[in-house]
Amino acid sequence: MLFNSFEFLIFFVPVYILYRLLAHRWQNRLLIVASCLFYAAWSWKFLALMFVSVTTDYFCARKIDQSHEPRVRKLFLFVSIFVNLSILGFFKYFNFFAANVSGVLDFFHLPPMPVLNVILPVGISFYTFEAISYTVDVYRRVVKPAQTYADYLLFVIYFPHLVAGPIMRAKSFLPQITSPRPFHWAQFHEGCFLFFWGLFEKMYVADNLAKIVNPVFAAASPYEGGTVLLALYAFAFQIFCDFDGYSNMARGLGKCMGFEITINFQLPYFATNPREFWQRWHISLSTWLRDYVYIPLGGNREGEARMYGAIALTMLLGGLWHGAAWTFVLWGVYQGILLIAHRRCARNSKDTFSVFKVIVFFHLIILGWLLFRAQSLDQITHMLQAVLFNFRVQDQDVSLWLKLAGFVAPLLAIQVWQFKTNDLMVLYKQHWLLKTVIYAFMAYLLLGWGVMKAAEFIYFQF
Amino acid sequence: MRILKILFRTTIFLLCLEVFLRMGGLTTSLVQNFENQLKLHHHNQHAIRIMCLGDSFTVNGGKDAYPEQLQRILNENNSGRVFEVINKGSAISTSATILAQFEEDIAAYKPDIVIVMTGLNDTMVGLEKASAIRTGKMRIYGALSILGERIKEAMASTRTKWMANKPAVPKLVQVSPQGELSLQQHFEQALSCQKASDFPAMEQHARAALSLVPPEAMYMKLPLYNLLAGALFKQGQYLQAENIYMHLVAASANDPNNQFDIWGGLVELFLAKDDLESAKNALMKQIQIDPQRVGAYEKLVHYYRVRRQYEPLEQFLKVAVSAMPWGNHRGILETALADCMLENKKYAQAQEVFERIRGQQAVTNTGVLEHAKRGIKLCTHGGIVPVGQEEYYGVDTVDNYRKLKTMARAHGLTCIFVQYPMLPIALLKDAFPPENGIYFVDNGPSFRTAVEKENYDAYFEDHYGVDFGHCTPKGNRLLAGNVAIVIWEALGHVI
Numbered sequence: 001m002l003f004n005s006f007e008f009l010i011f012f013v014p015v016y017i018l019y020r021l022l023a024h025r026w027q028n029r030l031l032i033v034a035s036c037l038f039y040a041a042w043s044w045k046f047l048a049l050m051f052v053s054v055t056t057d058y059f060c061a062r063k064i065d066q067s068h069e070p071r072v073r074k075l076f077l078f079v080s081i082f083v084n085l086s087i088l089g090f091f092k093y094f095n096f097f098a099a100n101v102s103g104v105l106d107f108f109h110l111p112p113m114p115v116l117n118v119i120l121p122v123g124i125s126f127y128t129f130e131a132i133s134y135t136v137d138v139y140r141r142v143v144k145p146a147q148t149y150a151d152y153l154l155f156v157i158y159f160p161h162l163v164a165g166p167i168m169r170a171k172s173f174l175p176q177i178t179s180p181r182p183f184h185w186a187q188f189h190e191g192c193f194l195f196f197w198g199l200f201e202k203m204y205v206a207d208n209l210a211k212i213v214n215p216v217f218a219a220a221s222p223y224e225g226g227t228v229l230l231a232l233y234a235f236a237f238q239i240f241c242d243f244d245g246y247s248n249m250a251r252g253l254g255k256c257m258g259f260e261i262t263i264n265f266q267l268p269y270f271a272t273n274p275r276e277f278w279q280r281w282h283i284s285l286s287t288w289l290r291d292y293v294y295i296p297l298g299g300n301r302e303g304e305a306r307m308y309g310a311i312a313l314t315m316l317l318g319g320l321w322h323g324a325a326w327t328f329v330l331w332g333v334y335q336g337i338l339l340i341a342h343r344r345c346a347r348n349s350k351d352t353f354s355v356f357k358v359i360v361f362f363h364l365i366i367l368g369w370l371l372f373r374a375q376s377l378d379q380i381t382h383m384l385q386a387v388l389f390n391f392r393v394q395d396q397d398v399s400l401w402l403k404l405a406g407f408v409a410p411l412l413a414i415q416v417w418q419f420k421t422n423d424l425m426v427l428y429k430q431h432w433l434l435k436t437v438i439y440a441f442m443a444y445l446l447l448g449w450g451v452m453k454a455a456e457f458i459y460f461q462f
Numbered sequence: 463m464r465i466l467k468i469l470f471r472t473t474i475f476l477l478c479l480e481v482f483l484r485m486g487g488l489t490t491s492l493v494q495n496f497e498n499q500l501k502l503h504h505h506n507q508h509a510i511r512i513m514c515l516g517d518s519f520t521v522n523g524g525k526d527a528y529p530e531q532l533q534r535i536l537n538e539n540n541s542g543r544v545f546e547v548i549n550k551g552s553a554i555s556t557s558a559t560i561l562a563q564f565e566e567d568i569a570a571y572k573p574d575i576v577i578v579m580t581g582l583n584d585t586m587v588g589l590e591k592a593s594a595i596r597t598g599k600m601r602i603y604g605a606l607s608i609l610g611e612r613i614k615e616a617m618a619s620t621r622t623k624w625m626a627n628k629p630a631v632p633k634l635v636q637v638s639p640q641g642e643l644s645l646q647q648h649f650e651q652a653l654s655c656q657k658a659s660d661f662p663a664m665e666q667h668a669r670a671a672l673s674l675v676p677p678e679a680m681y682m683k684l685p686l687y688n689l690l691a692g693a694l695f696k697q698g699q700y701l702q703a704e705n706i707y708m709h710l711v712a713a714s715a716n717d718p719n720n721q722f723d724i725w726g727g728l729v730e731l732f733l734a735k736d737d738l739e740s741a742k743n744a745l746m747k748q749i750q751i752d753p754q755r756v757g758a759y760e761k762l763v764h765y766y767r768v769r770r771q772y773e774p775l776e777q778f779l780k781v782a783v784s785a786m787p788w789g790n791h792r793g794i795l796e797t798a799l800a801d802c803m804l805e806n807k808k809y810a811q812a813q814e815v816f817e818r819i820r821g822q823q824a825v826t827n828t829g830v831l832e833h834a835k836r837g838i839k840l841c842t843h844g845g846i847v848p849v850g851q852e853e854y855y856g857v858d859t860v861d862n863y864r865k866l867k868t869m870a871r872a873h874g875l876t877c878i879f880v881q882y883p884m885l886p887i888a889l890l891k892d893a894f895p896p897e898n899g900i901y902f903v904d905n906g907p908s909f910r911t912a913v914e915k916e917n918y919d920a921y922f923e924d925h926y927g928v929d930f931g932h933c934t935p936k937g938n939r940l941l942a943g944n945v946a947i948v949i950w951e952a953l954g955h956v957i
Contacts, residue, residue, distance in 0.1 A: 009613065010613065399524055432471060437478050440475050440478030440479040440482060441478075
């Protein structure tokens with residue numbers, strides 16, 4: 001079920017009404033049932049798979065906490081990580097692995113690996129990572145394990161963040177599950193605002209930009225440089241709005257129910273360097289990678305060479321996490337190179353803000369998006385060639401550039417305002433009359449140009 | 463207190479939204495008028511002014527909309543004449559709204575030629591009202607009612623989905639050693655090749671599957687041979703296909719289900735060979751096996767209709783229905799009979815058949831009954847359009863076209879009525895006796911050929927009209943070209 005669908009509306013409204021009528025423990029049970037239904041609307045079978053992960057991790061975490069033997073603790077930690085990574089590895093990466101191995105076997109004239117017809121379960125990358133963070137945190141004694149199976153189940157399966165994050169940490173989320181969540185008007189209000197803003201980002205900006213981006217990437221070469229550039233600008237905002245929109249809708253739904261879900265994006269395109277970018281983009285994933293990959297690999301405590309290696313490997317894994325294709329790996333490697341280069345070159349300079357830096361860095365980011373979005377390595381080369389050598393100013397379709405401006409301008413206006421006031425909720429805090437006029441204008445844009453057919457979130461099957 | 467505050471603020475929100483909707487609409491029409499006025503400003507005394515009226519199909523495309531392209535095509539022709547083409551298309555207009563605005567538009571722009579392409583929105587259920595919002599015709603109530611409709615739709619589809627008890631469970635894993643397919647997989651591949659119209663591959667898979675049938679399961683060969691015969695037929699190998707079919711008929715004497723399908727395949731094959739007698743016989747066999755299923759009759763009806771051979775079709779259908787007991791299936795065939803009579807201009811007889819259908823208790827299919835009701839209406843109007851096409855053209859549409867013609871001719875204007883791509887011109891043309899000053903543009907053949915040669919997406923952006931959609935710039939160019947040809951013809955007569 002997608003948030004921007006009428007199906008979701010008729011699911012959520014009765015669930016929410018019932019939720020507010022129940023007492024705390026029953027609220028949790030209701031949320032578990034609702035979340036199961038929500039996921040089952042996509043597939044019952046894969047709901048069972050999720051239960052396998054949840055059950056394994058629950059028991060492993062309890063064993064880790066109860067035992068004092070380092071070897072036993074390590075063993076259960078290993079079991080939990082192994083189960084989660086196996087599930088992820090099999091369902092997400094088997095075909096990628098098989099295709100590449102077959103390529104090598106073919107080179108040696110050996111029979112290829114069998115091809116499996118594996119479906120990628122929705123949200124698998126998110127819930128397996130969340131599960132791993134839980135068991136590792138229990139192992140590190142950062143958090144106590146969940147008291148009941150139901151509590152842990154809700155932690156993983158809570159439907160607003162189930163399919164595309166944010167990846168929540170047990171330390172912040174479990175206490176919210178176990179404590180009562182009384183109704184507060186202000187919180188409910190903020191939740192509604194966040195949901196509406198997320199919907200606007202998704203339906204007006206992201207889905208309309210997709211219509212500009214998709215034909216360009218679906219076409220075969222040769223490409224025209226200006227068209228490629230236009231598509232890249234459009235994609236940069238499409239992927240941001242798609243994901244930030246979803247995260248905002250998740251946060252909004254959470255707030256309505258009394259949960260505080262972590263912020264996932266902090267105006268990432270205002271970053272002036274890679275390090276800042278990763279502090280602002282997909283925050284729950286980047287912090288996960290930092291805490292569970294980068295730091296265990298040594299982080300920056302074991303010397304420069306080791307640090308660069310850790311960065312490279314972390315970003316490579318980060319790229320691979322996004323999808324089973326070489327273009328994603330390449331994107332991850334590129335991000336790693338940017339981070340390493342920044343560390344070396346900007347070691348002694350101050351990170352001051354300037355619009356020029358923002359623009360330059362933005363273009364470095366969209367080069368990364370080219371790697372991310374392209375259908376194949378071939379397409380990357382052809383498109384780069386087009387931008388560098390085949391840019392024809394006179395052939396530009398002005399109306400398409402105006403369209404891009406039309407969709408991005410309202411978003412940018414709000415974002416500049418948010419940046420200048422350093423407050424993501426600045427619109428929410430305005431005088432009610434001004435807010436009402438702005439909301440009405442956004443509703444007008446949504447009614448007139450909002451893409452009504454629920455298009456899937458880009459990150460849906462990650 | 464809080465409730466009052468919420469209500470008050472919601473009211474302000476709705477008022478603001480209404481203001482934006484109206485401002486949006488006003489802006490759109492101001493811009494359009496401004497652009498058209500710019501053209502008037504350069505009015506050349508000897509220029510020929512053309513006004514294009516229509517709906518979103520006329521307005522779609524910005525500088526590549528068909529009127530704009532038409533102007534370029536006409537002016538590129540070095541004929542010495544200058545053309546101005548005004549685009550007065552409006553996204554959600556119907557033939558009625560165009561008629562209502564007609565006098566005003568003529569007075570404002572004083573055209574020499576009027577081009578009209580309308581009718582699609584007249585009978586469209588579930589009109590894309592989003593476009594209405596941009597022209598400011600949408601009002602809050604309208605927007606809320608659409609939201610209500612969408613919610614109802616979603617509730618109905620969710621109910622069906624959950625009650626059908628068949629959640630879409632994807633296949634978990636399906637292992638196959640690389641390169642070798644099982645019998646089942648060959649069969650499935652043959653079916654998917656059939657869907658994809660890849661008949662040589664379909665033949666290969668059918669043959670491969672046949673070779674894998676185990677001796678104790680000979681019954682499995684029948685559906686496979688059916689597929690093989692179908693594949694051969696589609697590749698033009700009629701003799702081989704017919705042979706297989708005839709053998710199958712003999713082999714499946716005890717299997718009426720299979721026989722039914724085999725006779726269906728034979729009907730198609732005989733029609734392809736123009737062997738009408740055999741086709742009719744095969745269809746009768748189908749009806750004899752199962753009068754409750756009407757299968758291949760559609761192919762026969764289509765065959766006759768396309769060749770306008772109404773008499774033989776009528777005779778055959780009369781025989782066919784007499785072999786069937788009354789029920790929904792006979793209702794469907796009787797409908798085909800009535801339609802045939804209607805197209806043959808036998809209005810009284812057609813009306814009789816339609817009334818017979820409506821009078822039958824055993825006919826419960828609402829589609830059939832509605833069709834009959836509309837058919838009776840058309841018969842009483844002198845049968846303006848074939849009943850089967852009424853999804854696109856209502857009686858009112860053609861009436862409105864007639865009124866437009868009368869008004870235009872009263873002003874001494876030349877009328878050009880344009881049919882949508884892929885739709886038959888007969889729907890429009892047959893409603894008018896031959897007359898000076900009226901011309902028709904048939905977009906059917908050119909678009910069909912073009913789409914066959916290239917693909918649908920090169921010419922159409924969507925499926926708004928089911929078989930066609932809003933045109934891409936390329937599609938609009940083709941349309942404009944077709945209109946230009948008719949304009950030259952018209953000018954040859956006028957001047």
